[in-house]
Amino acid sequence: MxxxxxxxxxxxxxxxxxxxxxxxxxxxxxxxxxxxxxxxxxxxxxxxxxxxxxxxxxxxxxxxxxxxxxxxxxxxxxxxxxxxxxxxxxxxxxxxxxxxxxxxxxxxxxxxxxxxxxxxxxxxxxxxxxxxxxxxxxxxxxxxxxxxxxxxxxxxxxPLLPDALNMLQSLNQDSDSETEDGDSTQNTTRNRNTTDSFLSSSFHSSS
Amino acid sequence: MNTSEVAELERELLQNEDLDEDDNEEKLTAQDVLEIIEKAWLNEKFSPEILPHKTEYVDCMLEQIKYMESNISFLQSTDIQVDIYKFELERIRYIITSYLRCRLRKIELYAFYVLEQETTRNSEDRYLSDSELKFAVEYIQNLDIHFDSILKKMPWNLQTLEDPNKRIKPNMDSYVFLRANKSVSNVIIKDVFENREEEVELLENSQHLLPYSSVVMYIKDKSVQLL
Structure with a gap:
């Protein structure tokens, strides 16, 4: 405010x-x-x-x-x-x-x-x-x-205190979920890789 | 939000316009109404989610302003009273516009989430006013048209945008400052760090910093006021 x-x-x-x-x-x-x-x-x-x-x-x-x-x-x-x-x-x-x-x-x-x-x-x-x-x-x-x-x-x-607490909260939540479902993170990285490679290949073919 | 849900909302909207709104008229003075709007304004400013609308009060106040303005026009413009009346009306108008703008900002930001929530509520306890609902529905339609026109030019595997990607949700656990209007016991605060709960009592007129989710129902029943 x-x-x-x-x-x-x-x-x-x-x-x-x-x-x-x-x-x-x-x-x-x-x-x-x-x-x-x-x-x-x-x-x-x-x-x-x-x-x-x-x-x-x-x-x-x-x-x-x-x-x-x-x-x-x-x-x-x-x-x-x-x-x-x-x-x-x-x-x-x-x-x-x-x-x-x-x-x-x-x-x-x-x-x-x-x-x-x-x-x-x-x-x-x-x-x-x-x-x-x-x-x-x-x-x-x-x-x-x-x-x-x-x-x-x-x-x-x-501007400072509630934001800092919210940030701490989300950081803690993230670290929780990372330890619990490490598998799913791996999955998303793999997916991203395939999209990347697809993108690069389609660029090559069009050029 | 799919088209059938949107159509459903639109249909209800039309129905609502036919209903009379005089069921919750209590004997309130203009001063009381102003106070309610001022409190709603502050609550709306500080809460992460959109709160139930106060259209009946806002409309009542706008009527009052109109009435005052017509009265002022009978006074001589050199009269010092005119300036005093006008000054107050300007102040009230500022509060109302600031309040409504704040709501529109939230509707735009959380459009998909807000509408999804609205479909789960029945017409009496809607959070959005009729015109806000109309705005939200149109906003989403326009957003969809916009996304579609852009996505058409994207590679085929990126042409669809999953609904969840468009959806921004308010953080209901975000921290808020508040003052208790009356004593509230057994407020439960969830500690997401350690998965435990803590219970506190809010004494009358005490001020606190708490996660919004712990006090959301007390804001709606006016036991606490956001600061």
Whole structure:
């Protein structure tokens, strides 16, 4: 899956904004109702709408509770000390942070520190993930538990891990069948030989 | 797939078009339907085989989009609401097209296998929608015509292409990521390396990496969601 599609999914999560315009009545979206918009009064909207309104300078985005330097500092410490993956403050922490910092950098308190902290968290988790994938494949396990990994993190190992396991599987199956029915392999090689020789002879005759 | 089987499928297809589809209408809001489609989209993206179709939901959502669009046309184009509505519709349309494309890709890739499986199912629990079935049947016919026209020019001993050679099967044992929507016990994982079985329990909201074949029935009954 393309990371942009995960960003697309992340944009579904809700966020609090302060609109700069008035709009009476509720907007009935298919994914749920939002509104009414009153200038200066905070309300919750999907992230995709918040970003769109912010780009048109029609609202201010409020920093989400978890996007706080102290809390993230704590989280980073916890992640560092834990052997396992810890629960992240948000299912799409990296995507949401990146989107917010790109579009609404001015609205976020201590944006640069947040950026570094989130990046550190991500790096730490990805390297933890890589080493556990390595252990898992070497141990020859057939089932892995991936609690607290976010969708984007899972996606980052998608091209590699399942494919590697599938490949191992088919290699093992092949080596099994080779030892069991060596006869049939010989047969196919013999058949191929006859076709080859037939082909070459027909080429000769036509030329 | 021989011609009589194809003819059989085509006949059933015609019959299906006559049937009314209002038997499984539950009281769902548009929001519920959207959620179902979003989940189906992710499942379809990550499963090796094609999953049962969700035509009734997709059609319902397309109706809804049409209805919304006609409503929007009554609003003034300078109204900020118009942009918000349109933006959401675009997002939903993306999900639907991505979902349908993903299914078409699988149908093309596994055409022979998919149709062979379809003939074993009766018309109520088909995996393909009517139009997908039509697409698959036509795709195979065209493929056969194409192969025939090329094979004619081959040396006589290579002029026939055995059916199994054209048949690509999805790898049902391939590994998938998933999250359990509710606790599922006694999930059996076959270990092809050592010919033994292992049993695991999936707790609610836990995430796992498992062979697809172990969880295929739990995906279809919605106990687990692919990631």
């Amino acid at each position: 393309d990371p942009s599609e995960i960003e697309f999914i992340a944009e579904k999560s809700n966020i609090e904004i302060i609109p700069k315009f008035n709009l009476d009545g509720v907007i009935h979206l298919i994914s749920g109702d939002i509104g009414p918009f009153r200038a200066g009064l905070p309300l919750i909207v999907p992230l995709w709408l918040a970003l769109n309104l912010r780009q048109r300078n029609k609202c201010r985005i409020l920093t989400p509770d978890w996007m706080d330097v102290d809390k993230l500092e704590e989280k980073k410490e916890e992640e560092k000390n834990s052997k396992f993956f810890t629960k992240m403050p948000h299912e799409h922490y990296l995507e949401v942070t990146q989107l917010l910092l790109k579009v609404a950098n001015d609205d976020i308190n201590r944006a640069d520190e947040i950026r570094t902290l989130i990046k550190d968290l991500w790096d730490m988790r990805i390297s933890k993930l890589r080493s556990s994938v390595n252990t898992f494949v070497n141990s020859g396990g057939i089932h892995a538990s991936l609690d607290h990994l976010t969708q984007l993190e899972i996606n980052s190992i998608r």
